[in-house]
Amino acid sequence: MNIIECNIAGPLIIEPKVFGDERGFFMETWNVGDFAQAGLNISFCQDNHSRSQKGVLRGMHFQNPCPQGKLVRVVRGAVFDVVVDLRRSSPTFGQWTGITLSAENKRMFWVPEGFAHGFLTLEDDTDVLYKCTAPYAPQYEASLAWNDPMVGIEWPVDGIVVKLSAKDADGVRLADVKAFA
Known part of the structure; x- marks a missing residue:
């Protein structure tokens, strides 16, 4: 696999090896040994799957x-997938990075x-899978406002009607977030 660092320390773009031919493709999306060899000693306990129509914004x-x-x-x-650094001790606290993930690019x-x-x-009908640590x-979940001007996420919303849950519409500003140490 190929690992690409982002402009913020921590998040990573991972490109798995994809083996394809006229029948289709095969790729390994998780291997504890390969990830550990790459310095990612991760233990997962939960898998999630969401399906959404075009314009649904889930987060932050x-x-x-x-x-x-x-x-x-x-x-x-x-999807356009985004993270915001909420580690107060980080030099990139409050900064964001984003990447397009798709069935086509397999990132x-x-x-x-x-x-x-x-x-x-x-x-439409986008399926997102994610493993959680x-x-x-x-009782501990919170939402950062997706459109907080202090963060300034550049969402690709041209021509898209953004659809939010009530919880996500009520996200808090970065100044009011219970941040991490």
Whole structure:
């Protein structure tokens, strides 16, 4: 696999080796030994799957305490996947990075603990799969405002009607977030 560092320390773009021919393709999306060899000693406890229509924005979610690391990939459709650094001690606190994940490019995005995470679906019937390092704990879940001007995420929303859940529409500003150490 090929690992690409982002402009913020921690999140990684992972390009798995894809073996394809006229029948289709095969790729390994998780191998504890290969990830450990790449310096990613990760233990997962939960797998999630979401399907969304074009324009659905899910995020920017995080749990504090009980943060989750996530290995995210798209198996149908496409998303613009985003993380925001919520580690107060980090020189990149409050900064974001984003990547397009799609069934076509087969890239994965490693979202370490200490980051808010979210995505905007770019196609109808987009399926997102992600592995988590900690279980979902609704009592600790929070949402950073997806459109907080202090963060300034550049969502590719031209021509897209953004659809939010009530929880995501009520996300808090970065100044009011219960950040990580």
